[in-house]
Structure formats: structure tokens, C-alpha cells
Amino acid sequence: MAALGSPLRxxxxxxxxxxxxxxxxxRHTPAYRHVVAAFRTHRVTSEKLCRAxxxxxxxxxxxxxxxxxxxQHAALHQEYHGKGERSPEEVAGLVGFRLPQxxxxxx
Amino acid sequence: xxGGRFSPPRFPRPPPAAAGRGPGGSGGGxxxxxPAERKRFYQNVSISQGEGGFEINLDHRKLKTPQAKLFTVxxxxxxxxxxxxxxxxxxxxxxxxxxLTTLCNTALDNPTQRNKTQLIRAAVKFLDTDTIxxxxxxxxxxxxxxxxxxxxxxxxxxxxxxxxxxxxxxxLGPNIPAxxxxxxxxxxxxxxxxxxxxxxxxxxxxxxxxxxxxxIDRHITVEKAVxxxxxxxxxxxxxxxxxxxxxxxxxxxxxxxxxxGTLFVHLCSESSTVKHKLLQD
Numbered sequence: 103m104a105a106l107g108s109p110l111r112x113x114x115x116x117x118x119x120x121x122x123x124x125x126x127x128x129r130h131t132p133a134y135r136h137v138v139a140a141f142r143t144h145r146v147t148s149e150k151l152c153r154a155x156x157x158x159x160x161x162x163x164x165x166x167x168x169x170x171x172x173x174q175h176a177a178l179h180q181e182y183h184g185k186g187e188r189s190p191e192e193v194a195g196l197v198g199f200r201l202p203q204x205x206x207x208x209x
Numbered sequence: 210x211x212g213g214r215f216s217p218p219r220f221p222r223p224p225p226a227a228a229g230r231g232p233g234g235s236g237g238g239x240x241x242x243x244p245a246e247r248k249r250f251y252q253n254v255s256i257s258q259g260e261g262g263f264e265i266n267l268d269h270r271k272l273k274t275p276q277a278k279l280f281t282v283x284x285x286x287x288x289x290x291x292x293x294x295x296x297x298x299x300x301x302x303x304x305x306x307x308x309l310t311t312l313c314n315t316a317l318d319n320p321t322q323r324n325k326t327q328l329i330r331a332a333v334k335f336l337d338t339d340t341i342x343x344x345x346x347x348x349x350x351x352x353x354x355x356x357x358x359x360x361x362x363x364x365x366x367x368x369x370x371x372x373x374x375x376x377x378x379x380x381l382g383p384n385i386p387a388x389x390x391x392x393x394x395x396x397x398x399x400x401x402x403x404x405x406x407x408x409x410x411x412x413x414x415x416x417x418x419x420x421x422x423x424x425i426d427r428h429i430t431v432e433k434a435v436x437x438x439x440x441x442x443x444x445x446x447x448x449x450x451x452x453x454x455x456x457x458x459x460x461x462x463x464x465x466x467x468x469x470g471t472l473f474v475h476l477c478s479e480s481s482t483v484k485h486k487l488l489q490d
Contacts, residue, residue, distance in 0.1 A: 104430045132256060133293040136286060160427045161475055165290065168432045168468035170265040172306045174410070175461035178303075182454035 103156055114140050119169035126145075137162070142164050231458060249301050256288045263288035267295060276318040283403065287313070287476040308469030312449065316403045316477075329397045332418060333390050337453045340417040340438055342376040342383040351444050352378075358440055364420045366426055373421070385392060393418065403477040411470035414463060424429040424471045431468045439463065 106112065116137050121128045130135055144158050194201050228248040251267035262281040265272040265288060272295075273442050287309065294307040304311070323331070336342075345352050357370040359376070367374050372389040398407065411421045415438040423429040429437070437441060439460065446456055488490070 104427055104433070120293070123293060128425065131293065131296065132289045136289050155332065157475075159429075161472065164431055164468050164472045164475070167306070167464055168472060171461045171464035171468060172308070175458065175465055176303060176306050178458045178461060179452065182458065 106156075106159050106161060108156075109141070109159050109162075112159060112166055112190050114139070114170070115166045116162055119166060120174065122173060123169060222242075223440065229303055240348045248301060249298050249302055251295075256285070256292050258285075263290055274314045274317045276320070278317050279486075280313065280317065282313055284479060286479075287473070290472070290476075306465070308466055309442060309473060312407060312469060312473045315410075316406045317408075325398070325402055328405045328409050329394055330403070330404075331488045332397060333385055333393050334417045335412050335416070336393065338382045338416075338462050339419055340375075340415070341419055342374060344378045345371050345415050349440065355440060355445055358437055362419060362429070363435065366422060367421045369426065370422075393422075400474075400478060404474045407470045407474035407477060411474070414466045414470065424467070425474055431464060431471055435460065435464050435467055438467075452466075 117134070120134050120137065121152050124131045124133070127144065140158060141162070144152070188196075191201055211361050211477055246252050251270070253266075253268055255266045257266055259281060261279070262283045263285055264279065265283055273484050274280055282291065291309050293312060294310050295302075297306075326436075341355075341362055344355050344359075363374055363376060366372070370389075370392055373386055374389060375385075377383040397405065397408065406420060409427065411424065412418050415434060417438060420429070420434045420438055424431065424434050442459075443458065451457070
């Protein structure tokens with residue numbers, strides 16, 4: 103079985119991501135209700151007893167990874183790829199260079 | 210080109226899935242690429258149960274696939290996750306972030322028109338050039354890293370499925386016995402069509418059948434599978450430094466896709482009545 107860590111941590115992480123994804127009224131969303139109900143029903147604790155619990159925890163951890171990665175990817179995209187064309191100076195600055203000054207020409 | 214020239218359609222449906230194409234966007238992109246973003250045209254997202262399964266409602270309109278079929282999924286949890294994707298969109302709909310929706314569209318439309326046998330064949334074909342079997346000889350540090358990180362997973366797969374896989378530094382890749390391939394073919398045949406779409410998707414993302422089986426069998430987490438898939442990149446990053454707008458961008462995208470695919474497979478396999486013939490539990 104994969105090394106998943108604490109189910110409580112996964113649960114909290116999921117709620118956090120769902121809050122970010124849904125905006126203000128996240129407690130009434132189907133996703134929130136489903137996650138809370140699932141964890142409550144199976145009472146995922148740190149005791150590695152029930153196989154169904156382990157499967158649920160893996161599923162929850164996978165969904166958490168999905169939400170988190172999508173959010174981070176979208177943020178990176180917005181930061182680096184979502185702003186249209188950059189000037190040559192900005193592009194050079196991205197990799198830490200500065201364009202030389204060219205007398206009477208471009209730059 | 211596409212800019213903001215959109216009036217809300219009468220029967221809205223998303224443009225062809227933008228998976229893999231990435232954003233065309235304004236100011237760049239290919240001339241004929243469909244828009245990867247359009248404005249959010251709905252207030253509320255909800256799910257309902259129809260004859261064929263669970264459906265997604267955007268306000269009062271039922272979501273359709275790119276080929277205009279009714280969007281129905283067999284699992285309620287999957288429907289909820291898809292609904293969450295749609296509800297997460299703010300001003301514009303970023304299709305390239307909606308991996309579960311894309312996977313469902315692919316399963317429903319089957320645009321490549323492959324049947325189960327063809328999907329399985331495509332999946333098992335990856336074994337010949339499986340990332341974790343394909344080793345370098347130098348630099349020595351990388352070869353060592355591959356051995357330490359990948360050998361245990363290969364060993365796990367060999368044990369779990371009772372097959373011989375091995376690894377190779379030859380440019381031709383590992384020599385996989387036919388019996389090994391047959392074992393995987395018959396194992397994959399026990400999954401339904403939807404789950405198979407998901408499995409094949411993860412394999413093409415991670416470039417590894419073995420890592421994918423590790424995920425499906427819950428032997429490794431998504432983060433671990435992606436790390437192992439990108440082992441050489443991670444090694445180079447350690448040596449030469451990290452470039453956020455390339456490395457982290459790719460890392461997050463691969464994690465998102467692998468996580469979506471894995472979740473998709475598990476949610477589509479739950480209600481399946483086919484018993485998996487496990488050699489070892």
C-alpha cells in the first residue's frame with residue numbers, strides 16, 4: 103500500500119482545496135458534502151485495519167493531488183503564459199539577462 | 210483571432226477537448242486552433258440522475274460532449290468531481306484544467322474509435338520502452354539513481370503479476386517475454402472500457418506501463434509515480450537548477466493528468482462486477 107500519511111491531513115487538505123475551488127459557499131457544494139460524508143462513514147483513522155478505508159484514503163489523496171496540481175498549474179500558466187507577448191527586455195529578464203544598449207539601433 | 214467574439218449559444222457545449230493542445234490564447238497560438246478559453250456562461254452547476262447515469266447541469270442546460278452526445282457518467286462521485294471542475298471556473302472556462310471532463314468526453318465519444326483490444330494493445334506496447342526499464346550507463350550517478358529508485362518498482366510488478374520484466378541499458382530497450390505481455394493483456398481485459406481509456410491515458414502521460422499499474426494497484430502515490438517518471442529531469446534539476454516556468458509547469462501538469470487518470474480509473478471500476486483475478490492481494 104502506498105505511503106499516504108495521516109488521513110486527517112488528507113481530509114483537511116481536501117477541504118482547503120475545495121474551499122479554494124468553489125469560492126465562498128463551499129460547504130453546500132456536492133463535493134464538500136461527498137467528501138465529509140465519505141470520511142465520516144468510513145471513519146478513516148490511522149489504524150490500518152480496513153481495506154475499504156485504505157482505498158478511500160488513496161482516492162482522497164489522489165483527488166487532493168489533482169485539485170492542488172490543477173490550481174498550481176493554472177497559477178503558473180497565468181504567471182508565465184497568460185500575459186500575452188513580452189517585450190525583449192522582459193524575456194531577457196526571465197532568465198536573468200539584460201539586453202545591451204546599442205547606439206542608434208534596437209535595444 | 211478568436212478574441213472575445215462569442216455570443217452565448219442556444220445549446221452550449223464545450224469546444225473540442227483542449228487536452229494536450231494547451232492554450233492558443235490571444236496574441237499567439239496557431240491560426241486554426243480552437244479557443245481554449247471562453248467566458249463562463251452559467252451560474253449554477255448541479256448533477257442529476259438520468260436513465261444512462263449521472264448528468265451535469267449548467268443552469269438548466271444539460272452538458273453535452275464535443276460530439277453532442279448527452280454527457281452521462283456511471284459514477285456519482287465522478288459526476289460530482291466533474292461538476293466541481295465546471296464550478297471552479299471563474300471568468301473564463303479553462304478547458305486545459307478540466308482533465309476529468311476531458312476523460313469522460315473521450316470515453317463517451319471515443320474519437321480515436323478504438324475498441325477494447327486495440328486499447329489494450331496500445332497500452333501493453335509501452336512495456337517495450339517502459340521508462341523504468343530503459344536505463345542509462347552514464348552518468349554513473351544517474352545510473353545509480355535509476356537502479357535505486359526504479360528496481361524496487363520493477364521487482365514489485367514482477368512479484369505482483371508473477372512475470373519477468375527486467376531492465377536494459379541497450380538502445381533497443383528491455384527484452385520483454387511474450388508471456389509477460391500476455392499476462393498484462395489478460396489482466397487489462399478485466400477492466401471495462403471506461404477504465405481502460407483512463408489506464409491508457411495515464412500510461413501515455415507517464416510513459417510507463419509499470420508505473421501506471423503501480424498507481425492502479427495503489428502501490429505508489431501519484432506524486433511518487435510522477436517523480437519516478439521524471440527521474441532524469443529531477444536529476445538534472447538537482448544538478449543544474451530549477452526553472453519554474455518550465456519545470457514546475459510541467460511537473461504540475463503531469464501530476465494533474467496522472468491524478469485525474471488514476472481517479473477516473475478507480476471511480477469507473479468501483480461498480481464493475483468483474484472480479485479481478487489477483488495473484489497477490
